[in-house]
Amino acid sequence: MADFPMPRGTCPFGQHPGYAEAAAQGPLTKVSMAHGQIVWFVAGYAETRALFADSRLSVDRTNPGYPGSAGATAEQLANMAETQSFNQLDDPEHAAYRRLAIPSLTVRRVKELRPALQSAVDAIVDDLLVAGPVADLVPALAVPLPSIMLSLLYGIPAEDRPYFEQRVRQAATDRRFGGRALSELSSYLDRLLESKDGDGADLLSGLMSGRRADLVTQRRVLNLALQTLVAGNESTLSMLAMGLLSLLAHRNQWTALVADPSRVPAAVEELLRYLSVADSVPRVALSDVEIAGEVIRAGDGVLLATPAANRDPQTFADPNQLDITRSARHHVAFGYGIHQCVGQNLARATLEIAITTLVTRIPDLHLAVPAEEIQIDGGVGVHRTTRLPVTWTPQ
Numbered sequence: 287m288a289d290f291p292m293p294r295g296t297c298p299f300g301q302h303p304g305y306a307e308a309a310a311q312g313p314l315t316k317v318s319m320a321h322g323q324i325v326w327f328v329a330g331y332a333e334t335r336a337l338f339a340d341s342r343l344s345v346d347r348t349n350p351g352y353p354g355s356a357g358a359t360a361e362q363l364a365n366m367a368e369t370q371s372f373n374q375l376d377d378p379e380h381a382a383y384r385r386l387a388i389p390s391l392t393v394r395r396v397k398e399l400r401p402a403l404q405s406a407v408d409a410i411v412d413d414l415l416v417a418g419p420v421a422d423l424v425p426a427l428a429v430p431l432p433s434i435m436l437s438l439l440y441g442i443p444a445e446d447r448p449y450f451e452q453r454v455r456q457a458a459t460d461r462r463f464g465g466r467a468l469s470e471l472s473s474y475l476d477r478l479l480e481s482k483d484g485d486g487a488d489l490l491s492g493l494m495s496g497r498r499a500d501l502v503t504q505r506r507v508l509n510l511a512l513q514t515l516v517a518g519n520e521s522t523l524s525m526l527a528m529g530l531l532s533l534l535a536h537r538n539q540w541t542a543l544v545a546d547p548s549r550v551p552a553a554v555e556e557l558l559r560y561l562s563v564a565d566s567v568p569r570v571a572l573s574d575v576e577i578a579g580e581v582i583r584a585g586d587g588v589l590l591a592t593p594a595a596n597r598d599p600q601t602f603a604d605p606n607q608l609d610i611t612r613s614a615r616h617h618v619a620f621g622y623g624i625h626q627c628v629g630q631n632l633a634r635a636t637l638e639i640a641i642t643t644l645v646t647r648i649p650d651l652h653l654a655v656p657a658e659e660i661q662i663d664g665g666v667g668v669h670r671t672t673r674l675p676v677t678w679t680p681q
């Protein structure tokens with residue numbers, strides 16, 4: 287039985303070798319985690335989707351069978367229960383909170399945010415062109431853009447934006463002070479929530495409309511605001527950095543986008559599939575579930591290995607190839623079912639705008655170092671590159 291987490295291979299774009307081995311054994315295998323905890327590892331696409339949609343699987347991490355919770359003390363479990371955000375709650379409680387977040391993240395609302403996102407990306411690219419090559423696209427674009435995206439989503443007042451965005455950037459990048467930045471953000475958001483009357487189109491106004499109607503608790507509302515910030519920040523940062531690295535390292539894919547930028551939305555779906563940056567989504571079974579000839583027993587932990595599901599050859603032909611012409615929208619990079627990513631429209635828009643702007647304004651952008659020299663940081667959870675040196679011919 288393989289240990290989990292599994293080490294990544296040396297190729298920045300490759301599947302974990304262990305995931306491919308598990309997938310070769312069948313759609314469901316078992317892996318061994320810390321404290322000797324044995325959990326199911328689901329690598330098949332059809333099984334992953336079915337289990338994402340199955341209400342017998344829970345997101346409640348205070349259940350001792352939940353992957354990674356085996357060694358937790360009673361005190362730690364009690365603390366988890368206290369601080370759980372809505373993505374760690376099952377329905378119907380989860381739905382009451384999710385309903386408050388949805389209006390600020392619909393396709394229509396995200397369309398309204400697009401001009402502001404475009405201006406932000408244009409300003410970043412203007413700065414790059416003025417400074418000239420070489421540039422590192424991680425600190426120049428992948429780190430600041432999600433913080434601006436979140437400012438817009440949260441309806442942060444103009445005068446507070448530098449404070450908010452600096453701490454969002456720090457939360458995602460500073461190992462030493464990231465925790466402190468998050469706790470400062472928590473106090474700030476708590477105060478800002480109080481000032482929202484619940485009528486605005488932003489996320490915090492949506493949350494306060496539920497709070498004022500006494501549908502939800504203040505503590506959970508704040509947890510939701512913080513958890514959404516963490517979920518949106520790190521995943522979008524990672525997709526920007528890893529997505530651009532993938533396109534630049536597969537030159538024919540980049541050139542195809544330069545020739546026809548209308549292909550960018552399809553390319554974003556393919557990058558989401560290919561990179562699957564939110565890795566191995568945990569669940570715990572509340573009752574027995576029979577699937578693919580196996581029985582997941584009540585209390586068993588389950589890891590839905592989205593990177594493996596998104597490379598299942600029965601669903602995606604030639605899955606290890608990055609191919610922006612394929613139709614990949616049915617990937618499970620955003621999960622599936624009731625917890626499917628609530629920020630997916632905003633993430634797609636941010637990625638589309640960043641990539642379209644770069645392929646149109648700096649078409650000869652290329653890596654300044656060989657792709658193999660670029661280190662991937664992080665194993666399980668969201669992984670990313672910490673630098674992305676690029677160059678181009680100045681005009």
Ligand code: HEM
Pocket residue numbers: 345372373374384439513514515517518519521522525563564567568618619620621622624625626627628629630632633634
């Ligand atoms: C490309 C970037 C992103 C990726 C790959 C991603 C991935 C995911 C995945 C796989 C889930 C499902 C987790 C589960 O089933 O337990 C999820 C849920 C979630 N995501 Fe994202 N996400 C991204 C961007 C965002 C953004 C921009 C936001 C908001 C600003 C966001 C907020 C959330 C929230 C709040 C949930 C929990 C939803 C629920 O439990 O109902 N994500 N995301």
